[in-house]
Amino acid sequence: MYAPAVPQNDACRQAAELLRAARRVVVLTGAGISTESGIPDFRSPGGLWSRYDPSKLTFDRFRANLETRKLYWQIACQSYPLMRDALPNAAHEAFVAIERAGRLLALVTQNVDGLHQKAGSSPERTIEIHGTAMGVVCIDCGQRADREAIHRQVLAGDEDPVCDACGGPLKPATISFGQAMPERETAAAFRAAAECDLMIVAGSSLVVYPAAGLPEEAVRAGARLVIVNREPTGHDALASVVVHGSAGESMRRIVAEAGIAPAGAVYDA
Numbered sequence: 001m002y003a004p005a006v007p008q009n010d011a012c013r014q015a016a017e018l019l020r021a022a023r024r025v026v027v028l029t030g031a032g033i034s035t036e037s038g039i040p041d042f043r044s045p046g047g048l049w050s051r052y053d054p055s056k057l058t059f060d061r062f063r064a065n066l067e068t069r070k071l072y073w074q075i076a077c078q079s080y081p082l083m084r085d086a087l088p089n090a091a092h093e094a095f096v097a098i099e100r101a102g103r104l105l106a107l108v109t110q111n112v113d114g115l116h117q118k119a120g121s122s123p124e125r126t127i128e129i130h131g132t133a134m135g136v137v138c139i140d141c142g143q144r145a146d147r148e149a150i151h152r153q154v155l156a157g158d159e160d161p162v163c164d165a166c167g168g169p170l171k172p173a174t175i176s177f178g179q180a181m182p183e184r185e186t187a188a189a190f191r192a193a194a195e196c197d198l199m200i201v202a203g204s205s206l207v208v209y210p211a212a213g214l215p216e217e218a219v220r221a222g223a224r225l226v227i228v229n230r231e232p233t234g235h236d237a238l239a240s241v242v243v244h245g246s247a248g249e250s251m252r253r254i255v256a257e258a259g260i261a262p263a264g265a266v267y268d269a
């Protein structure tokens with residue numbers, strides 16, 4: 001089944017044929033689909049995350065250590081405005097088009113930037129398995145807080161913001177290293193993977209589990225797999241088609257060649 005490196009045009013055409021035939025598409029996206037919106041992925045040299053050692057920013061340390069919480073919020077205050085102000089790109093729009101064409105079972109994302117929803121993907125079909133940086137949550141009682149308000153509070157000098165209800169530490173509503181995956185979202189993602197007839201993975205290195213287990217589950221259950229990435233991934237050997245290239249341009253071409261109407265930009269630029 002493994003498609004060796006074929007020219008980009010051919011790979012897009014093959015992916016488009018699979019999409020044209022598919023009725024229950026599940027999409028899995030990673031940080032790579034948002035780099036064209038100006039949000040660096042983990043690996044980009046100089047990217048925000050590459051300047052810190054993630055093993056020092058685990059969930060347990062966040063809970064136990066004031067200095068970790070202060071550092072975490074400092075980093076979060078740098079990355080949040082980048083995500084808040086970013087605009088979706090052609091890749092996000094391609095997935096909206098697939099949904100509007102009635103072919104999308106679920107869009108599973110490892111991203112925390114909210115760009116799928118900003119592009120017009122419906123919240124009912126979007127599964128954020130690593131949470132969202134657009135919200136804040138109390139790690140003791142689970143109460144939610146407004147991200148923009150807490151962001152301003154931290155910028156104004158409150159280095160360790162706490163929950164109104166119980167006084168517990170507030171944290172961006174993302175899943176940190178060492179933190180349990182959200183059960184409902186993870187279960188829904190695996191259910192969708194087992195039910196799809198085509199999975200498209202775009203911009204994920206497929207090295208982080210359980211997300212990397214989703215294409216394994218889809219293929220095991222009989223679905224075809226398309227991987228779009230500018231580099232090889234951990235699961236290229238499972239794929240029917242591997243498209244090497246920019247997620248935005250590749251997805252735009254795949255959706256157009258499959259005869260699916262573009263969604264267009266629906267957000268306020």
Ligand code: NAD
Pocket residue numbers: 029030031032033034035036039040041042043049110111112113114130202203204205206207208228229230231232233245246247248
């Ligand atoms: P990753 O950083 O491990 O891998 C990103 C992948 O995308 C790489 O394989 C890279 O080659 C590819 N890529 C980068 N730009 C691309 C482009 N324009 N076109 C095609 N491919 C491109 O990302 P990951 O596997 O998603 O794991 C990192 C985790 O970090 C995520 O699970 C997420 O929770 C978090 N994160 C989120 C964001 C975000 O929300 N935008 C950004 C950074 C990190």
Ligand code: ZN
Pocket residue numbers: 138139140141142143163164165166167168
């Ligand atoms: Zn609380």
